[in-house]
Amino acid sequence: MPGYLTTHVLDTARGQPARGMTVVLFRLHQGDRQEIARLVTNDDGRTDSQILPQDQFATGSYELEFHAGDWMDATGIAPESPRFLDVIPIRFGMSQQDHYHVPLLISPFGYSTYRGS
Template identity: 50%
Template structure:
């Protein structure tokens, strides 16, 4: 059975982004329904899959990563209006029978993502 997972790596400090807040939404047209809010553990991961079982269905989703809040918490000096505040990633799940892993590599000024394994 499929599942959705994520993790975040802090590219400034070269470590997992422990303590970063992440929200997951299911998208339906212009509507975004909040499904889950988590705080990442010491390994920069959610303690359990974000979605699995019957809750994991095909469709459009959005993960929102609280990047600026995380880096401020780590003591990084950011302007009042940071370059990156929250990073939204929108993606599709075409086959709910597969594992979808959505990692984020982040700094206050850049990020990248990919479909992980």
């Protein structure tokens, strides 16, 4: 199976998908950090297309940035300055041609992730 990368962002404080959050993917290689994709989550908290589609997939080290602070500001979550969570970086490796799914469960004061399916 060819590899590809997806995500799903869920607002655990409200019990709903996190619509409208910017997600940026970087490839990490020998100290360099190259942006390769920038997407926004849809009404279901997913991106409309794969973050890293099959025709661009390569094994290696990556980082997803979830722009949580801007999303909280835009969705009316009570502001604080500075926000406890702003940009959430998740570094991970993809070692084989497979479907990698990196979801984010978020609230204003915490988050979690895992390798999903």
